[in-house]
Amino acid sequence: MNYLAIDIGGTAVKVGLVSEEGKVLGKASYPADFDGYRTPLLETALKGAADFVLRLAPGDGEGLSAVQAAKALELGGIGISATCLIDTVRGRVAGAHFPNYQGAELKKSFEERFGLETHVVNDANSAALAELWTGNMKGCRDAILITLGTGIGGGIIVNGELLNGAHGFAGEVGHVSIKKDGPLAAYGNRGGYEEYASTKALVKRVEARLIEENRELPVEGLSGRSVFALVAQGDPLVTQVLSEWMDDILVGIENLIYIFDPERIVIGGGISAEEKMLIQPLEKRLKEHLMPTYRADIQVVPAVHHNDAGLIGAVYSFVN
Incomplete structure (x- = not known):
């Protein structure tokens, strides 16, 4: 049986057909912020999903409603992965x-x-x-995913199951305060983890230091990828900033390890592909910082599901 999967993000809404084995059989992407969100994300997602289902239906869905097309495809249900704070019990956006x-x-x-x-x-x-089902958490009973991007997201696996919490809000590690006198975040807390350890925070730090040193910024601007490119070229200033940024990442990871005692930390987000410059140094430095009883078996690995993670994980959530 196949399932309809929706991944609602801030820049794009992805729609896919996912098998009960976790394979993405087809997918499409629709811009989310094409008019500054005057068109609500929900409306964009509904329209994109209907378009996708109708195109898969017999005869390109001509003359069929979305319900009829879904029946024709014999879909088993719909799994939605959605950005921001989600009330999983009611299936609505809570923040x-x-x-x-x-x-x-x-x-x-x-x-x-x-x-x-x-x-x-x-x-x-x-x-x-997604990582628990067919990725780098497969076979783990206790593991934590940390996604580094515009913000920081978290997913905590305890005894082989996702930790949801009393209200379905568990795992919002990006909002944990690591510096109480830090900057005020959109959600009202100060010094949140993602204000220091996200990819966005890294880029802002590098930009600020380059400006301090009267160095020109790239015409196209900086990104996580271009920061790592500068490190690969041996830029000493950017390499130093990267090292300082990793120290802040480690603060959050260490605290999570002492609370949940996972066997594996999985790093997600676009920059997780930087194994030599990010993943391996993080694991090395983590083992140097942790208490001896915690450091022996802990692993830091990259996520294997990148752009398809939301689609695959949403269906796993539905099936299970």
Whole structure:
């Protein structure tokens, strides 16, 4: 049996067909911020999903409604991975920093549009479930995924299952305060982990230091990828900033290890591909910092599911 998977992000909404074995059989992507979110993310997701299902249906879905097309495809249900704070019990957006997204009734809206049972999970938790199913958490009983990007997301696996918490909000590691006198974040807390250890934070630090040294910034601007390119070229200033940034990443990882005692830390996000400059140094420095009883078996590895993580994890959440 196959399932419809939706991955709602801030820049794009991805829609896919995923098998019960976790294989992505087909997918499409739709811009999310094409008009500054005047078109609500939920509306963009519903429209994109309907377009995708109709194109897969017999005869390109001509003359069919979304419900009829879903029935023709014999879909088993819908799994949604969604950005921001998600109430997994009600399937709605409980906290958001995008316009026209707060309070969006994802579960209710998709069930009404497609006539299929729908489950909703936070995007970082979805990524963790994808790794648990067919990725670098497979076979682990206790593991933690940390995604580094514009912010920081987390997914915590305890006894082989996703830790949801009392309200479905567990794993929001990016909002843990590591410096109480730090900058005020959009959600109201100060000194949040993601303000220091996200990829966005790394880029901001490098930009600031380059400006301090009267160095020109690249015309196209900086990104996580270009920062690592400068490190690979041997740039001493950027290499120093990267090292300082990794110290802040380690603060969060160490605290999580002491609380949850995982066997593996999985790093997600686009820069997780930088094994030699990020993953391996993180593991080495982590083992130098941890208490001896914790350091022997801990592993730091990259996530294997990148752009498809939300689609795969959303279906795993539905099936299980």
